[in-house]
Every structure is written in C-alpha cells, then in structure tokens.
Amino acid sequence: MNRFSYLRASSVDEAVREAASDPAARFIAGGTNLIDLMKYNVEQPARLIDITHLPLNQIDETDSGGLRIGALVTNDEAAYDPRVQDRYPLLSSAILAGASAQLRNSATTGGNLLQRTRCYYFYDPGTPCNKREPGTGCPAATGRNRIHAILGTSEHCIATHPSDMAVALAALEAVVHVTGPDGERAIPLSDFHRLPGDHPEIDTTLRHGEIITAVELPAADFSRNYTYLKLRDRLSYAFALVSVAVALRIDGDAIAEARLALGGVAHKPWRDPEAETLLHGHPASEDRFAAVADHILKDARGYEDNAFKIDLAKRAIIRALSQAAAGTPQSQTDKRIQ
Amino acid sequence: MSAGQGGAAALPERIAITLTVNGEARQMDVLPWTVLLDLLRDHLALTGTKKGCDHGQCGACTVIVDGRRINSCMAFAVMKDGANVTTIEGLAKDGVLHPLQQAFIDHDAFQCGYCTPGQICSGVALIEEGRARTRDEIREFMSGNICRCGAYTNIVDAIEQVIGSNEEAAR
Numbered sequence A: 001m002n003r004f005s006y007l008r009a010s011s012v013d014e015a016v017r018e019a020a021s022d023p024a025a026r027f028i029a030g031g032t033n034l035i036d037l038m039k040y041n042v043e044q045p046a047r048l049i050d051i052t053h054l055p056l057n058q059i060d061e062t063d064s065g066g067l068r069i070g071a072l073v074t075n076d077e078a079a080y081d082p083r084v085q086d087r088y089p090l091l092s093s094a095i096l097a098g099a100s101a102q103l104r105n106s107a108t109t110g111g112n113l114l115q116r117t118r119c120y121y122f123y124d125p126g127t128p129c130n131k132r133e134p135g136t137g138c139p140a141a142t143g144r145n146r147i148h149a150i151l152g153t154s155e156h157c158i159a160t161h162p163s164d165m166a167v168a169l170a171a172l173e174a175v176v177h178v179t180g181p182d183g184e185r186a187i188p189l190s191d192f193h194r195l196p197g198d199h200p201e202i203d204t205t206l207r208h209g210e211i212i213t214a215v216e217l218p219a220a221d222f223s224r225n226y227t228y229l230k231l232r233d234r235l236s237y238a239f240a241l242v243s244v245a246v247a248l249r250i251d252g253d254a255i256a257e258a259r260l261a262l263g264g265v266a267h268k269p270w271r272d273p274e275a276e277t278l279l280h281g282h283p284a285s286e287d288r289f290a291a292v293a294d295h296i297l298k299d300a301r302g303y304e305d306n307a308f309k310i311d312l313a314k315r316a317i318i319r320a321l322s323q324a325a326a327g328t329p330q331s332q333t334d335k336r337i338q
Numbered sequence B: 001m002s003a004g005q006g007g008a009a010a011l012p013e014r015i016a017i018t019l020t021v022n023g024e025a026r027q028m029d030v031l032p033w034t035v036l037l038d039l040l041r042d043h044l045a046l047t048g049t050k051k052g053c054d055h056g057q058c059g060a061c062t063v064i065v066d067g068r069r070i071n072s073c074m075a076f077a078v079m080k081d082g083a084n085v086t087t088i089e090g091l092a093k094d095g096v097l098h099p100l101q102q103a104f105i106d107h108d109a110f111q112c113g114y115c116t117p118g119q120i121c122s123g124v125a126l127i128e129e130g131r132a133r134t135r136d137e138i139r140e141f142m143s144g145n146i147c148r149c150g151a152y153t154n155i156v157d158a159i160e161q162v163i164g165s166n167e168e169a170a171r
Helices: A012-020 A035-041 A075-080 A082-087 A089-096 A101-107 A109-112 A165-171 A271-279 A285-295 A308-326 B036-043 B099-106 B116-129 B135-141 B150-171
Strands: A005-008 A027-028 A046-052 A059-061 A067-070 A177-181 A182-186 A211-217 A226-233 A242-251 A254-263 B015-021 B024-030 B063-064 B068-071 B084-086
Touching: A012 A027, A012 A046, A012 A177, A012 A211, A012 A308, A027 A035, A059 A082, A059 A211, A067 A082, A075 A082, A075 A089, A075 A101, A075 A271, A082 A089, A082 A271, A089 A242, A089 B099, A101 A254, A101 B068, A101 B116, A109 A165, A165 A242, A226 A308, A242 A308, A254 A271, A254 A308, A254 B135, A285 A308, B024 B036, B063 B116, B068 B116, B084 B099, B099 B116, B099 B150, B116 B135, B116 B150, B135 B150
Parallel strands: A005 A046, A027 A046, B015 B084
Antiparallel strands: A059 A067, A067 A211, A177 A182, A177 A211, A226 A242, A242 A254, B015 B024, B063 B068, B063 B084
C-alpha cells in the first residue's frame, strides 16, 4: 500500500476545502472498498480525508414526506431502520441482498454509491484497463467476462456497477445531495452514475472536491408491491449476475405506476422508463411482463462468457414483476425463488 | 519504515490514538496506513484474530468494534481512535469460555481452526443482534465467514444451541 497523509475532517466545509485544493486527496468513510483497492495498488491516494466524524449519520423525515438518509448512515443502519423497512422495504431488501453483515456494518450510504466495479482486470494492475489506466485497452471485452455488462457498454469498457442498494434507489427515484466548492446541488440517482462511453475512468457525475451529504427518498407508496430479486453464482455474499428491483402501485386490478431497475448488467443501475409505461393501466400478466422484458433487453449485447445474461435478465424481470404484483417479495434469507 | 521520504509535503510519522481492547485502554502511536488487523496482531500481540484473505472476503479477521462485527482488515486503526474493540481473546470471562466458544467445542464446529476466531466473534455479534431465528437466517447472517474445511453445519448447530439456551433462560 502507498504511504499517505491523513486528515480527520471536523466539518463538511473543511472536508470540501481540503479535498478541492488537492487533486490527489480522497475521502474515506467505511473504507470497505477504498482500502481494498489500496491494498491492490489500484488506488494510490496521497492524502486521505477521514469524514467519519462529520454529522451525516442521521435518517431524517423530509418536509415532503420522504426520508433523507445521511451519507454516513451505514448499510446496516439503513436496512434495519423501521421507517425504511415500513415505507421503503425495497431499499431494505436490496441492501440486505448485498455484501456480508460485517461489511454492512462498516459500509456507508455514500460509499456504497461510490464503490468501484469488481471487474477482474480493473482489480489487477498487471493487466491493461481503460478504467484504471485510460488508453491501455479493455481485456475484458475479449477475455473473461462472465460478470460483465450487456447493456450500455462501449468499446472501451464493459464493466458493471456492483451496488445492490443503488439499483433500489434508482427504482425509487432517489436524489443524491452533494456539497462542493461551488455550493450544494442535488443529482437524481439515475444521473449520478454514468455510462462508460469514451471515459470509463469516470464512474459518476460527482466532481472532485464534492462530498455526498445525503440520499433523499421521495414520498412514495411502494411498500406492498415490490421485490428485489438477485441472481448470483452463490446464494449469499456474491455480486449480482443479474438483479431486478421492482416497485409497483396497483389500483384496483391495474398497474397504476411501475418502476423497474436492473443491476449487474450495466455501468449504472439500468432503468428503461419506456418499458415501464408498457405496464401502466394494465393488469398483471406474464405476457405483458415478457413484452417489458423484451423491450428492456432489445439492445443488449452479450460477450463470450455472459451472453446467458440476456435470457437470464428477461426471465428475472418476468419473475420479479410477478413477485411484486402478487405482493410476495423475494426473501433475502430463504433463497428459494417463488 | 520512514514516512517522510520524497515529496514536498512531509508525511506524518505517527498519530496518537487510544483503543479499548478487551476492556483495557491502550494508547499507541500509529502510522496512518496501519490496518486494525495488523495493529492487533503485530503491535498488541493479539494473534487470535486471523489474517485470511486480507481483502474483506473471508471473515477470519472479524472483531467486534463498538458492539458491531466488522472485518478488521478493512479498517485503518487511526480511524478507530476511541473505539471499543473485542477480539477472540476478550470473550472468556474469569477463565470461563463464552457460551458460543463452549458450543463450538460441544458441536465440533471446526477442523483446522483458522477461521474459528472470526466465526465465533461473528456468531457472538449475530446472537447479540437478535435477528436470526431459523437456520436459514443463521446461515445468511454468517455468510461473511468462510470455512475452507466446510464445518458450516456444525457452526450453525453451535450458534443455534446458544440462541436456544438464551431464549430458554429468558422465559
């Protein structure tokens, strides 16, 4: 691991000021991804700014009836908060589908969004990688790519974003609040992560020196008809091959509103609002769910090891929509898929 | 190791921190990049906590910090200043094993033993959390602890025994 200087920030302003003045500085909170990357020399920050003492660890009600989750609220605290469990069980379920109890105790809400891909090549400084070293190439495209993306890829990068939490947040239309050298701004979750395009080294729209202060959940009534269905190579403590977050609002026997986001298939949580509108005003039916799945995957491109994900994603979408419509969300402890 | 080589800004040498480890306050000066796991093993000679993968994937390094189980390999010691740390060495009281330690013996819940300190610290925290009732739930909430020998069935038996006897005692 590289040597670095350490600063314990005592205010958001101090953290922002110190980070903005030093391009080689990085914030650290839970550390569960950054320390790992430093141990592999993938990240070599010259300076770490410890933000764990900042007052960003509360979950508060918003004036508009939503919740504001502080950036330092741990994954465990967010998942088990009674308000989150009651009003946003999709978020609770997605968080509990990820990582382990130990990691959820350290990992934070802000850090979860900023974790890097688990692409094997990105993690191995002995190989080229456009995300780690721009311009060196993407060995994943022609190499081992079982865990890689099938949607929104570019010739420069086929990595996925690994978060489960962010997939639920995309479906719930969360907003990321940040503070930077130029003041505060709010970024819709769906605009927070970006597609790789020509700059796969840039994961998010966050600017250097900006710090995530909170994630806001708008008021919503998706507590009955939801599910987070995660499919992976082992039943627990593994990243998604494909995951589906679904939230439905059902009026009578018709779907009044539908939200659907996919994980494990793209460089960001994948939403397709056009596909969601195919459900509006219609009763739940497998034929319609299949049409939605076909629409979402219509531009998917499989690679040598991951072409199976296209069919897997379609089936997962149909199953997840069925679970949500029936009000029988996927259990994260009993792994049988009903 | 010298911290200040090269670069215009001299790197700090050491930072004073206080940790309460197994009930005992310990003051020490640490380098910023010293990881909690290495501090426990190399500086405090508490070698019960094991280094398995060193990347947060195996759980052998699990310790309890301020009542919560974490991977000590994924934490800088300097960031835990003021924290209360319990390791496997701190579980027995007055020569009497913690009930989960005894249950591991009763159920032969290990073979090589390398993952065992992490399994037990994780299991102790799991029992405190009080969220696991069924075997499925125990397995899920213990999934952060890998056992290469495959003693999982007996590990779940041991944890189930302690949860059961706690519930009985509470009646």
